[in-house]
Amino acid sequence: xxxxxxxxxxxxxxxxxxxxxxxxxxxxxxxxxxxxxxxxxxxxxxxxxxxxxxxxxxxxxxxxxxxxxxxxxxxxxxxx
Amino acid sequence: xxxxxxxxxxxxxxxxxxxxxxxxxxxxxxxxxxxxxxxxxxxxxxxxxxxxxxxxxxxxxxxxxxxxxxxxxxxxxxxxxxxxxxxxxxxxxxxxxxxxxxxxxxxxxxxxxxxxxxxxxxxxxxxxxxxxxxxxxxxxxxxxxxxxxxxxxxxxxxxxxxxxxxxxxxxxxxxxxxxxxxxxxxxxxxxxxxxxxxxxxxxxxxxxxxxxxxxxxxxxxxxxxxxxxxxxxxxxxxxxxxxxxxxxxxxxxxxxxxxxxxxxxxxxxxxxxxxxxxxxxxxxxxxxxxxxxxxxxxxxxxxxxxxxxxxxxxxxxxxxxxxxxxxxxxxxxxxxxxxxxxxxxxxxxxxxxxxxxxxxxxxxxxxxxxxxxxxxxxxxxxxxxxxxxxxxxx
Numbered sequence: 001x002x003x004x005x006x007x008x009x010x011x012x013x014x015x016x017x018x019x020x021x022x023x024x025x026x027x028x029x030x031x032x033x034x035x036x037x038x039x040x041x042x043x044x045x046x047x048x049x050x051x052x053x054x055x056x057x058x059x060x061x062x063x064x065x066x067x068x069x070x071x072x073x074x075x076x077x078x079x080x
Numbered sequence: 081x082x083x084x085x086x087x088x089x090x091x092x093x094x095x096x097x098x099x100x101x102x103x104x105x106x107x108x109x110x111x112x113x114x115x116x117x118x119x120x121x122x123x124x125x126x127x128x129x130x131x132x133x134x135x136x137x138x139x140x141x142x143x144x145x146x147x148x149x150x151x152x153x154x155x156x157x158x159x160x161x162x163x164x165x166x167x168x169x170x171x172x173x174x175x176x177x178x179x180x181x182x183x184x185x186x187x188x189x190x191x192x193x194x195x196x197x198x199x200x201x202x203x204x205x206x207x208x209x210x211x212x213x214x215x216x217x218x219x220x221x222x223x224x225x226x227x228x229x230x231x232x233x234x235x236x237x238x239x240x241x242x243x244x245x246x247x248x249x250x251x252x253x254x255x256x257x258x259x260x261x262x263x264x265x266x267x268x269x270x271x272x273x274x275x276x277x278x279x280x281x282x283x284x285x286x287x288x289x290x291x292x293x294x295x296x297x298x299x300x301x302x303x304x305x306x307x308x309x310x311x312x313x314x315x316x317x318x319x320x321x322x323x324x325x326x327x328x329x330x331x332x333x334x335x336x337x338x339x340x341x342x343x344x345x346x347x348x349x350x351x352x353x354x355x356x357x358x359x360x361x362x363x364x365x366x367x368x369x370x371x372x373x374x375x376x377x378x379x380x381x382x383x384x385x386x387x388x389x390x391x392x393x394x395x396x397x398x399x400x401x402x403x404x405x406x407x408x409x410x411x412x413x414x415x416x417x418x419x420x421x422x423x424x425x426x427x428x429x430x431x432x433x434x435x436x437x438x439x440x441x442x443x444x445x446x447x448x449x450x451x452x453x454x455x456x457x458x459x460x461x462x463x464x465x466x467x468x469x470x471x472x473x474x
Contacts, residue, residue: 014332016125016320017156020140037128047320048128048136 005078009057011050011064012042012073019048022069029063031056042073051077094422094458099241099269099399099429099449101291101298105353106452112352113297116345123341125320135344142351143334146294149354151277152304156333159303160347164268165191166314167287167303170337171264172196172235174311175285178203180232183225183261185217185247186210186437187240190430192266196235207231211437214390215243219251226259233262238270238286242434242445243389244372244396246274253282262309268292271302272357273368273397284309293397295357295452296350299343305333315339364452368398371450371459375400378463384470388438388445398450401429402466407473409446412466420465424448 013019019035026033031052038049052060054076061071095103122132124139139160147155161167172195176182184196186208200206209225211217217236226234234256239246253263265283270276272293278286283304290300305311316329317339329336357364376392379385379402388401403409413426425447428435435441448462 014330015156015335016136017140017143017334018332020137035128035133047126048133 007054007076007078008051009054009060010036010039010042010075010077011052011057011060011071012038012075013049014070014072016048018069019050021067022064022071023050025064025067025069026050026052026056026060029060031060036077039075039077041075041077092421094420094454094461096448096450096454096458096462097423097425098292098451098454099447100425101289102272102293102295102451104453105297105349106295106356108352108356109295109297109349113345113349116348120344120348123320124344125335125342126318138351139342139344139347142347142354145351145358146302146354147304149358150271150288150302150304151279151281153279154307157305157307159305159334159337160342160350161287161301161303161337162299162343164266164287164289164301167301168192168266169195170303170314171285171287171305171311172199174314175262175264175309176204176232181205181207181229183207183209183222183231183234185222185236187215187217187242187245187247187431187434188235188237189241189266189268189434190432191268192235192237193431193433208433211245211434213438214394215240215245215388215434215438216390217247217252219248219255222252223255226255226261231256231259231261233264235264236266238265238267238276239274239397239399240389240431240434241269241399242401242429242431242447243438244269244399244401245389246270246395246397250280250282257282269397269399272361273365275361275365278304285311290346290350290353293451294350295353297346300346300350302350303337305337313337313339360452368450368452368454369395371454371456372396372398372400374456375448375450375459375462378459379466382463382467382470384473385466388440399447400450401445401447403440403443403445404470404473407469409444411473412446412469415469416462416465420461422462422465 034051120135122135124136147158256263262284265286267288271288284306290296291298319335409426416422
């Protein structure tokens with residue numbers, strides 16, 4: 001029996017500063033945010049990327065855009 | 081009563097060299113440095129394991145708090161550097177190109193004077209505007225110099241490390257901008273001692289030591305760059321962010337100007353220091369002003385001594401530099417330390433331009449710098465000591 005891989009959204013940023021600002025802002029919204037090593041698929045924009053639930057991806061990106069934080073890349077990853 | 085850590089044995093030190101560096105540091109600063117060394121060992125902005133992320137957060141919080149303390153609305157533009165001197169070198173060498181003209185003030189510290197000399201050898205015209213005998217820059221004279229020819233930048237200290245004079249930076253910024261020039265400021269002696277709001281000051285670049293009036297550890301400087309002020313980076317290298325495969329420095333701030341592993345303990349300590357200042361600064365500044373005036377007026381009553389800079393009624397940063405008409409300043413400094421445990425600074429204070437301006441280039445001066453932990457007793461002991469030396473020396 002195989003387990004269905006669980007997918008998450010990943011947001012990449014231009015700098016650690018932006019990633020940590022985004023972590024704070026999304027956390028304040030009640031979004032579950034986990035800092036992770038930036039996956040190769042988003043390019044090495046920043047050593048840190050943020051993993052969030054797929055269901056939170058669009059509203060997170062929209063909120064960060066409104067807050068002036070550039071989401072430099074997006075990707076999907078499987079849980080580890 | 082603010083906490084005052086114990087002085088080291090065997091000789092209690094009355095520390096009056098705050099113009100060079102602050103001591104002792106608030107206990108919160110010492111604790112933050114220690115905590116950074118023991119708990120935040122990851123390399124910030126690089127790895128993404130929990131300790132590295134925690135270290136990144138520590139620096140991020142310090143940046144945010146330093147920015148808020150200095151009135152900077154966008155913390156991306158608040159940069160950490162190894163020193164104020166390196167920050168000033170970044171600004172001057174990164175902005176001025178051969179053929180440019182720069183107007184500088186005659187009170188500048190060597191952190192500005194020496195880079196400007198180097199740049200003058202590369203074809204940059206450096207025009208010096210003399211301060212008056214109190215070390216004060218006259219805005220109208222800067223305006224005349226700026227308008228004499230197309231000018232790339234005006235450079236001026238925020239406050240003098242020799243006379244304590246506070247310069248009219250906002251006026252100079254207006255003059256510079258009206259002529260299309262940049263306003264570049266050495267804020268080394270201003271941060272912490274003055275209420276600084278960089279959002280309204282008008283400086284395109286403002287650099288400061290982290291370890292003087294800001295009360296942080298040595299090894300950290302602060303640089304604020306306006307969002308449209310873009311010097312070429314002085315140092316390039318690894319930043320953690322940006323594409324690791326790209327050989328050019330990232331464009332995004334703060335990474336663009338912070339290549340290399342940062343001084344995490346120092347930055348953590350600086351963050352703790354500005355949080356301390358955010359709570360206590362007004363009280364500390366009022367006390368500094370009171371002690372400066374007590375020292376200044378007390379010295380004016382002593383035979384043979386004179387005080388450089390403005391009258392006691394004029395606000396200054398907490399620096400009182402003096403000369404005696406017959407005792408060399410190095411002898412005064414040595415005797416104060418040896419007999420009373422009073423730490424002062426004799427000589428030219430890395431500011432020969434300033435000494436030339438106020439007429440003390442040959443003899444130097446004795447600088448007494450007051451800081452957050454000084455007391456009325458400290459000042460009174462210093463006055464008694466100076467009176468004794470004057471009596472013995474006459």
